[in-house]
Amino acid sequence: MPAARGRSATLGGVSGPAPVVVVGAGPVGTTAALLLARRGLDVLLVDRRRHPYGLPRAVHLDDEALRALADAGVAGEFLARSRPMAGLRLLDARHRVLAEFRRRPDAGRHGWPQASMFHQPDLEDVLRAAVARSPRIEVCRGAELVGAEEADRCVTVTLRDPDTGARRDVVASAVLGCDGARSTVRDLVGARMRDLGRPDRWLVADLRSTAPLPVWPGVHQVCDPARAATFMPVSGDRYRFEARLLPGERPGDVDLPGLLDPFGARDAEVVRAAEYVHRAQVADRWRRGRVLLAGDAAHLTPPFVGQGLGLGLRDVHQLAWKVADVVTGAAGEDLLDTHQAERAPHARALVRLAALVGRLMTGGGAAAAPVRRAVLAAVGRVPALAAYATDSRTPALRRGPLVDRRGRAGRRLAGTLVPRARVRVDGRECRLDDVLGSGPAVLELAGGALVVGAGGRRRAVEDVDGALTAWLRAGRAARVTVRPDRIVGSAR
Template structure:
């Protein structure tokens, strides 16, 4: 630690990195009343697109933050993705689950990153307890045991020390926070060179392109095609042995690669960037009072567009834990399950993404032909359809109920609620802290009242089916049966739901539900 400089300010949380994960973390802490300093060595937003996909879980968090309406103008539904085999034949589809959508939003979406990132930053900046310092670099970090002291250098060269109760590194794949904390990355064994190309396609040329997103699983040159918002189209093109990534970024080489679809006069080249698609995960996500999230904690291939989603899942998982700790409601031990949950989730999802990537990236024509035949056989001779939501796993271990508890670790649905002649999503009605949702078809009003008296610090809500005559206090009526179907599917009468919308546990009867409540209170303390 640089001891020449006195500590100039103290905060609850220091966030290093003001990309999407850092901006969302700053807003979530600020909305909970915590003092936050967020720094970034850059002075502005990168003006070209990088991430392109989000999903309904992330938009739900944006809605909880109060910014969904500001984000939606830059978002569009993710079209179905068609996978084409070695001979150009359709071998598989990846689509969305049908309506009514389980979380109330289109399950898979594409977005334009720069304006969305601007919305995220503007929201963080609007909060009184959030301080933002751009053009500021972290150069040292020391955990004293009761706080973290950070040495910062401004763009003018001024060096000073600040302190925070916790420091969070959201500072990307080359994270300074991770390096200073001595956290190492585990290699999940995926390393492929790709070129990512973004084009603003002219209106007249749009009809020349596929009308859905596509994976061209061609051994000669595996390629992904993604339909972004409006005229934005993206190609992810595998580079072949001997091709230099920087050289392939040159416009003449890019247009040569795009020649099966477009000519230079058909659009404006927005970005061409070569990458190595990696699969990495941090061994530890926390060292004392220093924590990492987002690309600082993991990197994964982009084949189902979950990179930014995973970073925001990290943040939503972390913030409610630190909120309780900072408010004295839970001990520091609550952070132990952060690494457990998120690392397992990342490893499981990365394994699935790797399998998809290895299928797409197959370069051996005979093996590719066998792959195509196998996939078609699995569909009974027809191209099978899977949904992106089937690919994203639940929480498998951590702060969830005992093994065998129905629904444990699943992302909980959000039904549309009928209220005063309007349709409103559930979170907007009851909030998004700890919640106990009861099946109004099976739980009596007396039991609901008794549970509400004992479930300290938990919002208790009974959901009745549309058309139900039950008008008891605290009973809400859902519009489409989304929650009733969930209760039936899992054989439960209730679900205990965390602030990040994952199920702690479901219960098939009242005595079991009380056991889960007791278990939760013990573990939170």
């Protein structure tokens, strides 16, 4: 179990807490490691694979999830290797357009495209490079977690080399299980996945084309109950095609060139074609002591609203500061109770939404086709409904110890992300996150002027384009508290 970088638990001559062990070096685990390291914690990033997986899985991220990559320090590099998503086009069985929902090409409320398409290995390259630059992160590949025992606010984890069987124990201050759908950490905390819908078998094909394909640049969803399918340009010369498998059908039985032909992709190179089982599940338990779950270890979602990876990034963005505060003694252990209390309902809401959208777009049999066409035509004629179809905002967190949703302003804003608006402070233009810092903050609107209190300082900020002031006034709030994960804790 060689480590990618050797270093002691003492950095800069100052002894600190035992490292946090993050299990799983995919995008969620690697982002978690970066977020923790940027908060001053040592991290041991463990993965059972000796080499990165290398094949694409996720292809979509929204601008809310990008807040996690921004705080991990890699949003700019990610955006340079992705492309904005143009929107969604719903097609019938004959590929006639039922409805089209375009996304504006300019930046959304957080300063980025509302949705970005990307090749997952590109994102993982960016994350690995950032990990390599961090002196606080040690990477251990070829090691699987087989045991975790907690005592005295530490967790002793047992790592095993899957090839040789060699074992070693590591004392950790906390353990984050980001080890995917077949999570061993989930088993160790005694959690079970609860079904929120039936599993669905799909053929997933990743394609490349040397010449750009003559297709609309957004996502195409074929709403055909007999053969539901999805086609989307990803980034560069890459494309993704997915088709529901029929009962008893195997991937090799599918006429893939024939299904690709309507998109002009019959002759595209098939990089990989494999069966995926889309599941709708959420774990019934996310924590045992200082061992916590995140990402696919905690929830699995159908792909219809593109939230698989985004949910995992939200998990670790909202968890990293809590773990850091508990490990350093800035907060009590009960802060970790809020992880499942906040994230599980949010995950369930989005998993159920994805399952519902899938049924609405692809279910109901042949009799549902004319109804679907009429409903979608009506939706397309109502601007507010059409805008909702492309809105990247997800449900607010529920009321709890860290989310005060009392009062009119609280019910409107608490539990939502504060906009990453453009502001000017001390003559310099930047984004609000640069002023908020990495800890809790307060944003106030007094006499038409905006003031940010963060890190023991109060500074007047100029709202460059008025978006932040408009957001506060629409929420009927003059003062909001902002958590370290950029979520509004309270609004008055």
